[in-house]
Structures are given as structure tokens and as C-alpha cells.
Amino acid sequence: MEVQVSQQWEQFQQLVRKIMSYYEALGVLHWDLRTGAPRKGTDIRSETIGILSTEAFKLQVSEEMGQFLQFFADPKHEGQLDERQRRMVAEIRKLYEQNKSIPPERFKEYSILASQSETKWEEAKKNSDFAGFEPYLTKIVAFKQEFIDYWGVKSTRYDTLLDMYEPDLTVEKVDAIFDRLKARLVPLVHAVSESSFKPETGFLKQLFDIGQQDKFSRFLLGQMGYDFEAGRLDESVHPFATGLNPGDVRITTHYLQDDVLSAVFSSLHEGGHALYEQNIDKSLAGTPLSSGASMGIHESQSRLWENMIGRSRPFWRRYFGDLQQHFPEQLKDVSLEDFYLAVNKVENSLIRIEADELTYNLHIIIRYEIEKQLFNEGLSVKELPEVWNSKYKEYLGIMPPNDGLGVLQDVHWSGGDFGYFASYSLGNMYAAQMLHTLRKEMPNLDELIEQGNLAPIKEWLTEKVYRFGKTETPSEIILRVTGEELNPDYLADYLEAKYKEIYKL
Amino acid sequence: MEVQVSQQWEQFQQLVRKIMSYYEALGVLHWDLRTGAPRKGTDIRSETIGILSTEAFKLQVSEEMGQFLQFFADPKHEGQLDERQRRMVAEIRKLYEQNKSIPPERFKEYSILASQSETKWEEAKKNSDFAGFEPYLTKIVAFKQEFIDYWGVKSTRYDTLLDMYEPDLTVEKVDAIFDRLKARLVPLVHAVSESSFKPETGFLKQLFDIGQQDKFSRFLLGQMGYDFEAGRLDESVHPFATGLNPGDVRITTHYLQDDVLSAVFSSLHEGGHALYEQNIDKSLAGTPLSSGASMGIHESQSRLWENMIGRSRPFWRRYFGDLQQHFPEQLKDVSLEDFYLAVNKVENSLIRIEADELTYNLHIIIRYEIEKQLFNEGLSVKELPEVWNSKYKEYLGIMPPNDGLGVLQDVHWSGGDFGYFASYSLGNMYAAQMLHTLRKEMPNLDELIEQGNLAPIKEWLTEKVYRFGKTETPSEIILRVTGEELNPDYLADYLEAKYKEIYKL
Incomplete structure (x- = not known):
């Protein structure tokens, strides 16, 4: 690399590192707000978050940044950079x-609003107060x-938003x-709800000590390979995972005394997100590539651990005793066996994050359609x-009794x-498509899970997915890992096989 | 105010508010590091703290700031400002x-070092590893x-440091x-240690459940008037209080299973600091005046609650039952009575934060003399x-068995x-001087404490001290509140009266 190019690179990296510092601080401020910051400090805190977000934003679109980008747009200079x-x-x-x-002032107003709005949402949800x-x-x-x-309108206004979470995704x-997924899942959901077999779940309707729930969540996270020296587990209204830096990837869960499964599966879910971020190649630290490839790929990792491993027979053969x-x-x-059937009970229910694997996708389709209406069709x-209530009635046959549950x-959105x-x-x-490949490459997968030997799975995922961070696009990853583009049939195959067996169809 | 002056003031305030945002974020990052941030994230976190401290520092010494200060240095403009x-x-x-x-690069290096150093100190203390x-x-x-x-050397190099914590304080x-304090305390400490009376403290050497300790600390803080909706209590190696914003003043304590008093008195101590910051006039929010007047005045409030109220007979008459x-x-x-005598036992001991009220000042004098040597005399x-060990031997007659206790x-320092x-x-x-005035103005003080009616004390302190924040200097405060300049005899009087009675001298 020429001296001039390496000097520019050095300075560019420093600017990027500085921006990442703001995001680490903002991540901590957000985490703190959600895990127990005192109520009376939240207004000023929101303002503070707005001010610092604006500073980060200004750096991202600064003249200095523009000059670096222009410099590296020159093929003579770009040619001296490696792929990463x-x-x-x-x-x-x-x-x-x-x-x-975006004018910085507008961005600042937006950031303050978004932060206040999250706090208001917590209250509104608690009081079912949509107004x-x-x-x-x-x-x-x-x-x-x-x-x-x-940002510029793509094919439709909503396309612009989709693309921000999943590159190149379109309406x-x-x-x-x-449509393809619905064509296979709707008959399956129908058949399941017609089935005379109903798993027994009465034993779940008891009180479960929260201290014990917390211990069990920590135990399972340890079994997955979550590194507690590079993270921590707390409680918040809505569970989340947040990668503050590569050595500090935190998760939260939510304990319900009358629902032991809620925290178990949200811990596995957020644990899956966290495992991804804890195992990104450390050489990417301090750059925006040290994160998940996209929201979809991130979610594949939480789903894989929560559902495909965490709701499997071999998993509970090993852990039910615990x-x-x-x-x-x-x-x-x-x-x-009764426990296994109970954790996989299919039920048309109100709450997305508590929904079973099968109907879950209907919860998503409802939200997708509503958002499309909101941004493309003047809702x-x-x-x-x-609209929410009528769609729940239409797709799931149930009606939220109040907006807190709706x-x-x-x-x-808040x-x-x-x-x-x-x-x-x-x-x-x-996740289903990766699982298909994992099973081919690791034919004894079920045995390993049944032994509680989860390390090889974590290693495989690290090797194939985690370590790359954001250095590849979602399409590149799925193609490299599975040899095929995204194909919804793997999910349909997986769900059909699993639920036909459970519901004896 | 002329339009030009009010416009300048508005912009100046915005810049100050921005700087305060950095300090709030840095406060949260520090609090988080000390209350449970994962070990593996601390190196990057230290770097992040360094980078953001530097940004705040740059704003404080920016050209923009210089111009505002120049503008308001002009008597025509300054004359239009109110006192605040x-x-x-x-x-x-x-x-x-x-x-x-200070060159910003040097400041940045220092900030990173100081942050790393605090983490290293925690380890070193645990392992008694001075090397x-x-x-x-x-x-x-x-x-x-x-x-x-x-900064500029004042009368001596160490004077420059003293002045930063307590304006106008000199060697x-x-x-x-x-010297004046020593002249009265040394004979008193001597008499106490010669006294044949030794309070019974055997009953303190038991195991006390940490969950119960936590409950009792929260109870006492509530009694003092600490507002849990504007703060929170956590645990850290070294207890501290931190005012993140006026609605978010946090404290930490440290629970020891075999020492129930440690958390009780550190909660009262940090609670005193927090009460001060929670009750500063809200109109000062977002300015540097929304903090304690000085370290000394801040400490007077923690000492007043911890010792003068918290180790008094009326206090335990009310709270010992609880x-x-x-x-x-x-x-x-x-x-x-035995409990009262035990919490006031005088003992030449190794640890400053566990020391009794009377010998405490010797711990301070040791540190003061060592720091003076370090900065003025080439130590x-x-x-x-x-030097530490020999001074403990000389002043307190005891020798730390290891550096963790020394x-x-x-x-x-870290x-x-x-x-x-x-x-x-x-x-x-x-604190002793203010207590003297408080007692004159509230002759039924002991009765109020004995009734657990602590609100009037908090109100008096709010009225006289808290609400002013940093709008007055320490000398102005002590003169306004007590009608007199700082006079060490009040402390000596208080200690003599209390300990002569206890030790029957």
C-alpha cells in the first residue's frame, strides 16, 4: 500500500472507531433505560441520547467522511485495499x-422522539392505552x-424500509x-387445529419461582456456550440482545411467575443472537462489520437455537431432568414426552413472542401487511x-381483548x-435451510444434542456464519453455507415433518 | 437582555448542554463498568471512554467556547446576565x-489509561499485587x-491539585x-485507647444474609428520603454515588456476609451524597452548576447522614428494632445500648472506609502526607x-499484612x-459545624430522629445547602449557613463530647 493510501486508511479507521464509540455509549444508554434506569431521569436521558445520536450522525455524514469516501472511490486507491x-x-x-x-436537526428531533416514544410505549402497553x-x-x-x-423511494415507499433491514429485499x-410459504402452511395449520389430538399443558399453569427460572436460564445459556465473561443477563419488559462491543454482548429476558416457558425460550432466543455476536472474528472489532450480516441472518441464529434445537426431542431428552x-x-x-408435546403445542394465540413455531409466521404476515398499508396505502x-384486530380475527380466528395484548x-414501532x-x-x-445442511454434514446431530454436547454446533455455526460478521451479504452467506439461494421449502418441510408427527396427521 | 446577548446565551447554553450529555453518557459507562460490565469488554470500553472523554474535552476548550467566553467577558454583555x-x-x-x-492527544491517552488503571486496580487489590x-x-x-x-504551579505543586477539589484550598x-485538629484529637484517641472500657462487638461477628442486608439498606434509604424513582441502588467493589442527571442519582454499596455494618453505613453515606444531588434546584439541570459545591461540601453531607445522624443514639433508638x-x-x-456502643467502637484499624469516626481523620492525614511527598518531595x-506501612505503624500502631489491606x-489514585x-x-x-447550627435552629432534633421523622432534616438541608448546587463556593455556603468561617473546633467538640461519654473519660 502506498504511504498516502495507508495514511488515509489509518485516519479513516480512526474516524470510524470514533463513530463506533458513540454507538457503544448509545447502546449502553439504551440498555440501561430498558433494564432499570429510574423513571424520573428518562426525559433528560432521552434528550441526551438525542444529542449524542446527532453527534454520531454528523460524523457519519461529515465533510471529512465524504472526503475519505471520495478518496477510496478512486480505483487507484481502492485497488490497494483488501477485500475486507x-x-x-x-x-x-x-x-x-x-x-x-437528512438534515441533522430533523435527525436529532427524531432521535429524541424515538427515545421518549419507547418509554411511553412501555406505559401504554401496561395500561392498554393506545390513545x-x-x-x-x-x-x-x-x-x-x-x-x-x-432516502429515495424504491419500487414502492415500503420497499425503502425493507431494504434497510435486509439488503435487496423488496415487496x-x-x-x-x-405466498409460497402460505400455500404449504395454511393447510398444515388448518389440519393441526382440526386434529383431535391436543397436547396436555395443564401442568404449565402453575407458579414457578423466579429465582429458579433465572438459574435455569443461566444454566441453559452456559450449555449453549454463551460466554458470561463477555456478556450479562438482565431482565427487561421486552427481551433483547445488544452487542456493545465484541467482549460485551448482553441479553435480557423476562420472567413470568405463571409461565416458566416464556423465559426459557426467550433466553435461548436472545442467547442465539448473542452467540453470533460473541463469535464474530475479533479482527473486525471497532468497525461496522463487527455485527450480524442482516436482521434476517441474525434472526436465523436466534430461531435455530430457540426452536430447531431448543424445541427438539433430543434437546429435552437431555435437559428435562435439569x-x-x-x-x-x-x-x-x-x-x-408430555413436556415435549406441550412445548410444541400449536395454538392460535394473541402474542407474537409467545407464539408457536408454526403459527408464528401468520403473526409476521399480519404485521407485514399492516406496515405495507401504512406506508403504501394511506392507512x-x-x-x-x-385493522390489527380484524386481521387477527381473519388469520387466527381470535380477537385481542385489549390493545396491550394487541x-x-x-x-x-415505538x-x-x-x-x-x-x-x-x-x-x-x-435457519431451516442451514439446519438441513448442518444435518447433512453432521449426521449425528441429534445424538450430540441428546448428550448435551452443543459445542460442535456452536463451532460449525462459528465456522460457517458467526465469524464472518457483516463481511458477506445474506445472499452470499446462504449460498456459501447451503449451496443454494433462499428457498422457503426447507422451512415448510421442517414444519410439516415435525407437526405431522406430533399431531399424528 | 439585548437580542444579540440573548442569542449568544442561547447558543452558549446549547453547547454546555451538549458537553453535559457527554458527561451523562460517561457517567453511565463508568457506573456500568463498576457494577457488572463483563470482564472481556473492558479494554474496548476503556478505549471508548477515552475517545468520548476527549470529545467532551475538545468541546470544553474549543474555539467556539473561547468565543463565547470572550463575548461574556465584555462587561457590556456580562452586565446583562443574572447572578446564576x-x-x-x-x-x-x-x-x-x-x-x-493540555494537548487533546495527551488528555485522550490519560483518559484511556485512567480507565484501564481502575480495572487493573480492582484485580490488584483482590490479589494484593502492588507490583x-x-x-x-x-x-x-x-x-x-x-x-x-x-495548569500552572501554585505555591507548591500539590497546591494545584488540592485546589481542583476544594477551591482555594492550600497546603x-x-x-x-x-495541626489544630490533631492537637485536640490525638490526646482523645490516646485516652480512648487507654480506657479500660471496650464495647462488646462479638455479636457483629456472625453471618448476615445478603438479601436481608439489601432490604435493610433500601429501607433506611427510603427513611432518609432517597427517591428510588430518581435513582437506584446496586453493588460494586467500592461504594459510590453518581449523579447522572437530576432525575437519576445512583448509589452503590457493598455487602459483606460477615459484616452487617459495612453496607448499612456505606448506604447511609452514599445516600447522603445522593440526597444532596437529588435536591438541587431543577432549574440548574443541564448546567455544571447542577452538582455539589465542592468535594468537601459533598462529603459533609455524606458524613452528616452516616455518622452524626446514623451513628447517634436517637437514630438507633428508632431503627434498631427494624x-x-x-x-x-x-x-x-x-x-x-450494646448495639449503639458497638457501632461507635473506636479501634485503630487498617481500612479507611471501615474506620470509626474518630481515627478516620488519621487515615486521611496519612494519605495527605503521602500525596504531599509524592508531588512536592520526590517520593x-x-x-x-x-511509606504507607510505616505511617500506619507510626500513627495507628498497626501494620498492613498485605497491600490489598494497605x-x-x-x-x-487509580x-x-x-x-x-x-x-x-x-x-x-x-458537617460538625452545620450540625451545630441545625441543633440551634431545631432544638427538638434528637426527638425527630428518635421518631424516625427525618423529613424536616432533609428539608432544612435542602433549604440551606442542597438546592444551591454549585451556585455558591464552599466558603460562601459555610458562612451563610453557620454565620462563621470553617472552624475545626466544632468537629473536635462533637467528637470529644461523644467519645468521652461512650468511653467514660
Whole structure:
């Protein structure tokens, strides 16, 4: 590398490192707000988050940054970068171009609003008070519409949002994939609900000590290979994982005294996200490539651990005894098989994050369709509860008794994350397709799980997915790992095989 | 106010608010590091803290800031500011002038070092490994010596450091005050240790459940008027209080299973600091005046609650029953009087933060003398353990068995806080002098305490001290509140009266 190029690279890296520092601090401020920051400090905290987000934003679209990007756009200079360096420049350039047209003042107002709005959402959800939350959400949507204009409208306005979470994803593609999936899942869901077999779940309706739940979550996370010296587990209203830096990837869960499964599976889920970020190649630290490849790929890792491993027979053959030891009183008379059937019970229910693997995708399709209406078809925020409720009635045959259990259940919209939900179903599809390959390459997979020997799985995923971070696109990853482009049939195959066996269809 | 002046003021305030945002974020990052951030993330976190501290520092000494200060230095403009606004400008100007001569790169290196050094100190203390900590401390001292040159040497090099924690404090003044105090305390300490009376403390040497300790700390904090909706209580190696914003003033304590008093009194202590910051006038929020007037005044508030109220007979007349209820097994046969005598036992001991009220000042004098040697008389860091141990032998007649219980016991030096310790004894003196006035103005003080009616005390302190924040200097405060300048005799009077009675002298 020529001296001039290496000097420019050095300075560029320093600027990027500085920007990453803001994001680490903002990550901690957010984590703190969600895990127990005192109520009376949240207004000033929101303002502080807004101010620092704006500073980070300004650096990202600064003249200095523009000059670096221009310098590295020159083929003479770019030619001296290695592949990773080029990816890093491309990633930064994408953010730069996305954001440089947003006036910093507008961005600041938006950041403050989004932060306040998340706090208001928590209250509104608790009190089922959509009216109290509506003014905030209306402003958030208006901001997003304004930002879409800044970012540039793709085929449709909503396409612009989809692309931000999953590069190159379009309404056209999602419509096609969801149609193909629906064609196989709808008859399956129908057959399951017609089945005379109903798993017994009465034994889950007991009180389970929260201290014991916490111990069991920590135990399972340890078994997965989650490194507690590079992370911590806390509690929040809505469970999440956050990678603050490569040595500090935190997760939260939510303990319900009358629902022992909720924390178990949300810990496995967030643990899957965290395992990904804890095992990204350390040489990417301090760059934006030290994160998941996309929301969809990230979600594939949480789903793989939560559902495909965590709700499998071999998994509970190994761990049900441990669970019984944590709750001898409640579970002593429950058989392994009954427990397995219970954790896989299919039920048309109200809450997405508590939904079973099979109907889960319907929860996503509802949200996807509503967001499409909101951004492409003139639906107003005021109408959301009504549309939400009628879609739940239509797709799942049930009606939320209040907005806390309905339209207010998810955190995403309060933070402006529209276009995100589709990634969850993509995640299921990526996961099923990867599992298919994993099973081919590791024919004794079920035996390993049954032995509680989960390390080889973590190693395989590290080798194939985790370590790459964001140095590859989702399409590149799925093709490299499985030899094929995304194919929703793997998910349909997996779900059919599993639920036909369980429901004796 | 003229339009031009009010516009300048508005922009100046925005810049100050931005700087305060960095300090709030840095406060959270520090709090997080000390209360459970994962070990493997601390190196990157230290770097992040260094980078963001540098950004805040750059803003403080920026050209923009210089221009505002110049603008408000003009009597035509300054004349249009009210008293508070003038104080704020003066406070910012002081920081500006202190720091503008430090090259930002040096400041950044120092910030990273100080953050790493605190983490190393924790390990070193645990392992009694001074050699492992020495290289860090040596660099910290070298940086401080370099900074003293940037700041300007006052009468002596160490004077420059003293002044940073307590405005206008000098080696000459401290020497005089400490001499006057020593003249009365040394004979008292001597008489106490000669006394044949020894309080019974055997009942304290039991195991006390940490969950119960936590409950009792929270109970006492609630009684003091600590607002848990504007703060939270956590655990850390070294207890501290940190005001992140006026609605978020956090404290930590440290639970020892075999020492129930440690957490009780550190909670009262940090609670005193927090009460101060929670009750600063809200109109000062977002400015540097929204903090304690000085380290000494801050410490007077923690000492007042911890010792003068918290170790008084009326206090335990009210609360000993509650403590017994938390630990019925351990305390059922202990009388109130025996407990009172035990919490006031005077003992020449090794650990400052566990020391009794009376010998405490000797711990401070040792540190003050060592720091003076380090900065004024060429003492090297390598020699610290030896000097430390010999001073403990000389003043307290005891010798630390290892450096963890000796020179490594305090966090301060690891973070570069030299010149800080003297404030603790000043705090005792301010507190005793304020208590004297409080007792005159509230003749039924003891009755109120005995009724657990602590609100009027908090209100008096809010009215006289808390609400003013940093709008007055320590000298102005002590003069306004007590009608007199700082006078160490009040502390000596208080200690003599209390300990002569206890030790029947």
C-alpha cells in the first residue's frame, strides 16, 4: 500500500472507531433505560441520547467522511485495499448516502422522539392505552415517511424500509416468498387445529419461582456456550440482545411467575443472537462489520437455537431432568414426552413472542401487511387497532381483548423500526435451510444434542456464519453455507415433518 | 437582555448542554463498568471512554467556547446576565482555562489509561499485587505531574491539585487546620485507647444474609428520603454515588456476609451524597452548576447522614428494632445500648472506609502526607507500600499484612484523584459545624430522629445547602449557613463530647 493510501486508511479507521464509540455509549444508554434506569431521569436521558445520536450522525455524514469516501472511490486507491477493507468502505458509504440528505436537526428531533416514544410505549402497553401512545406513533410514522423521501423511494415507499433491514429485499420478493410459504402452511395449520389430538399443558399453569427460572436460564445459556465473561443477563419488559462491543454482548429476558416457558425460550432466543455476536472474528472489532450480516441472518441464529434445537426431542431428552430438578414440586409427575408435546403445542394465540413455531409466521404476515398499508396505502395510525384486530380475527380466528395484548404488544414501532418484522420469517427460512445442511454434514446431530454436547454446533455455526460478521451479504452467506439461494421449502418441510408427527396427521 | 446577548446565551447554553450529555453518557459507562460490565469488554470500553472523554474535552476548550467566553467577558454583555448566569460562565471559564493548555492527544491517552488503571486496580487489590499495579500508577502520577505544569504551579505543586477539589484550598491552610485538629484529637484517641472500657462487638461477628442486608439498606434509604424513582441502588467493589442527571442519582454499596455494618453505613453515606444531588434546584439541570459545591461540601453531607445522624443514639433508638426484625436470629439477644456502643467502637484499624469516626481523620492525614511527598518531595510510586506501612505503624500502631489491606485499598489514585482525600476531613468539619447550627435552629432534633421523622432534616438541608448546587463556593455556603468561617473546633467538640461519654473519660 502506498504511504498516502495507508495514511488515509489509518485516519479513516480512526474516524470510524470514533463513530463506533458513540454507538457503544448509545447502546449502553439504551440498555440501561430498558433494564432499570429510574423513571424520573428518562426525559433528560432521552434528550441526551438525542444529542449524542446527532453527534454520531454528523460524523457519519461529515465533510471529512465524504472526503475519505471520495478518496477510496478512486480505483487507484481502492485497488490497494483488501477485500475486507473494501467491504468496510462500502458499508460506510451506504450509511453515508442513506443519511447525508437528512438534515441533522430533523435527525436529532427524531432521535429524541424515538427515545421518549419507547418509554411511553412501555406505559401504554401496561395500561392498554393506545390513545396515550397514538400521538407519539403518529409523529414517528410521519418522520419515517419524511425520511423515505430523503432516502429515495424504491419500487414502492415500503420497499425503502425493507431494504434497510435486509439488503435487496423488496415487496415483490416478500410477497412471492410469503405466498409460497402460505400455500404449504395454511393447510398444515388448518389440519393441526382440526386434529383431535391436543397436547396436555395443564401442568404449565402453575407458579414457578423466579429465582429458579433465572438459574435455569443461566444454566441453559452456559450449555449453549454463551460466554458470561463477555456478556450479562438482565431482565427487561421486552427481551433483547445488544452487542456493545465484541467482549460485551448482553441479553435480557423476562420472567413470568405463571409461565416458566416464556423465559426459557426467550433466553435461548436472545442467547442465539448473542452467540453470533460473541463469535464474530475479533479482527473486525471497532468497525461496522463487527455485527450480524442482516436482521434476517441474525434472526436465523436466534430461531435455530430457540426452536430447531431448543424445541427438539433430543434437546429435552437431555435437559428435562435439569428443569425438573429446578422445579421438582411442579414437574415431578410430568413425563418427558408430555413436556415435549406441550412445548410444541400449536395454538392460535394473541402474542407474537409467545407464539408457536408454526403459527408464528401468520403473526409476521399480519404485521407485514399492516406496515405495507401504512406506508403504501394511506392507512392512518388511528386506524391501527381496528385493522390489527380484524386481521387477527381473519388469520387466527381470535380477537385481542385489549390493545396491550394487541397492537401495543411489540416494541418495534415505538422505536421507528418499520420493515423489520419480515426479517423474523426470513430468519425461520434461513435457519431451516442451514439446519438441513448442518444435518447433512453432521449426521449425528441429534445424538450430540441428546448428550448435551452443543459445542460442535456452536463451532460449525462459528465456522460457517458467526465469524464472518457483516463481511458477506445474506445472499452470499446462504449460498456459501447451503449451496443454494433462499428457498422457503426447507422451512415448510421442517414444519410439516415435525407437526405431522406430533399431531399424528 | 439585548437580542444579540440573548442569542449568544442561547447558543452558549446549547453547547454546555451538549458537553453535559457527554458527561451523562460517561457517567453511565463508568457506573456500568463498576457494577457488572463483563470482564472481556473492558479494554474496548476503556478505549471508548477515552475517545468520548476527549470529545467532551475538545468541546470544553474549543474555539467556539473561547468565543463565547470572550463575548461574556465584555462587561457590556456580562452586565446583562443574572447572578446564576454569571456563576455558570465563571465555572465554565475555570474549566476552560484549566484545560485549554493540555494537548487533546495527551488528555485522550490519560483518559484511556485512567480507565484501564481502575480495572487493573480492582484485580490488584483482590490479589494484593502492588507490583502488577505499579506501572499503571507510575504513569498516572507522571501524567498528573505533566498536567500540573499545564495548569500552572501554585505555591507548591500539590497546591494545584488540592485546589481542583476544594477551591482555594492550600497546603498552608490544610497544614494549619490539621495541626489544630490533631492537637485536640490525638490526646482523645490516646485516652480512648487507654480506657479500660471496650464495647462488646462479638455479636457483629456472625453471618448476615445478603438479601436481608439489601432490604435493610433500601429501607433506611427510603427513611432518609432517597427517591428510588430518581435513582437506584446496586453493588460494586467500592461504594459510590453518581449523579447522572437530576432525575437519576445512583448509589452503590457493598455487602459483606460477615459484616452487617459495612453496607448499612456505606448506604447511609452514599445516600447522603445522593440526597444532596437529588435536591438541587431543577432549574440548574443541564448546567455544571447542577452538582455539589465542592468535594468537601459533598462529603459533609455524606458524613452528616452516616455518622452524626446514623451513628447517634436517637437514630438507633428508632431503627434498631427494624434491624433486629431483619436479623432476628443474630440480634435477638442484643440490647440497644450494646448495639449503639458497638457501632461507635473506636479501634485503630487498617481500612479507611471501615474506620470509626474518630481515627478516620488519621487515615486521611496519612494519605495527605503521602500525596504531599509524592508531588512536592520526590517520593516515587515504588516506595509507596513502604511509606504507607510505616505511617500506619507510626500513627495507628498497626501494620498492613498485605497491600490489598494497605496501599491498594482505595480507588482514588487509580483514577488519578490526587488531592481528593483532604476533602474527607474537611467534610467532617463542615458537617460538625452545620450540625451545630441545625441543633440551634431545631432544638427538638434528637426527638425527630428518635421518631424516625427525618423529613424536616432533609428539608432544612435542602433549604440551606442542597438546592444551591454549585451556585455558591464552599466558603460562601459555610458562612451563610453557620454565620462563621470553617472552624475545626466544632468537629473536635462533637467528637470529644461523644467519645468521652461512650468511653467514660
